[in-house]
Amino acid sequence: MIDLSRELAGLCQVYEQFATRKNGVVLQFMGVRTGVGVSTCARAFARMITPRTRRGVWLFDLDFYANTQFQALASKKAQALYGAVGPARDASMGNAPLFWRIHPELVRKDGRKAGDRYYLNMHQIGTHCLYVSRFRNDLLRAKQHVNLRPAKQYWAMVRAKTDLAIIDSPVLNRGRGGLTTAADSDGVFIVAHPTDAGAPVSHLRQQIEGRGGRCLGVIFNDATGQGLDTAQYAAQ
Helix, strand or coil, X not given: CCCCCCCCHHHHHHHHHHCCCCCCEEEEEEECCCCCCHHHHHHHHHHHHHHHCCXXXXXXXXXXXXXXXXXXXXCHHHHHHHCCEEEEEECCCCCCCCCEEEEXXXXXXXXXXXXXXXXXXXXEECCCCEEXXXXXXXXXXXXXXXXXXXXXXXXXXXXXXXXXXXXXXXXXHHCCHHHHHHCCCCEEEEEEXXXXXXXXXXXHHHXXXXXXXXXXXXXXXXXXXXXXXXHHCEEC
16 A cells, blocks of 8 residues: 555645534545546545544446456455455435436336345444445446436435544546535545646636536646645645
8 A cells, every 4th residue: 555645744734624614524536537646536535534523425437337446455465454344335325316316216026126225335444444445336237327426315314423524525537426425425536647737637627616616726637747746735
């Protein structure tokens, strides 16, 4: 696992500004393209903030078909560092409208419908107050697919339960669900390579803001260098 504590210090200051509120904070990471290190940044930020929290950090991975964050934290190397992955916990927030929906609904042999809530779980990492999502894509049947939808009440309940929720969203050419959750988050960090500083970043920012989201800053990650450069973090 990469230690990016020093490089992500600027993001901690942003979080602390929001954390003065009574409720928790929902922050999202979105990349301008693949390969810029969105998941690495989101995971490093989650690990860094967790010890500072009382109610913990929930790390949501919107790449439901890959579960990249869960796979990374469930690896042998990660478990040796942070502890074993705990059992599944319900991520549905009770009766709150969910931000994911399965189409078409699965109907069991006895005629009962398998609700959307059973597909997404949270898992504790070791004894830490860090939880990572896992989408049960193995439960999907042929022709079933997942849609994301606005769910302000759901995210309000997440804020009431946690100190920080981090949303790791895939790039837009793999799905546009991240624009849906961006509108319900407190803000979005754009992750880009330094060569993306012009039009690619501006285009993604316009799309996020066009859907009601708020851009908090840009992380320029030079994957060929030594990771993130603190000086390259630009607040908006």
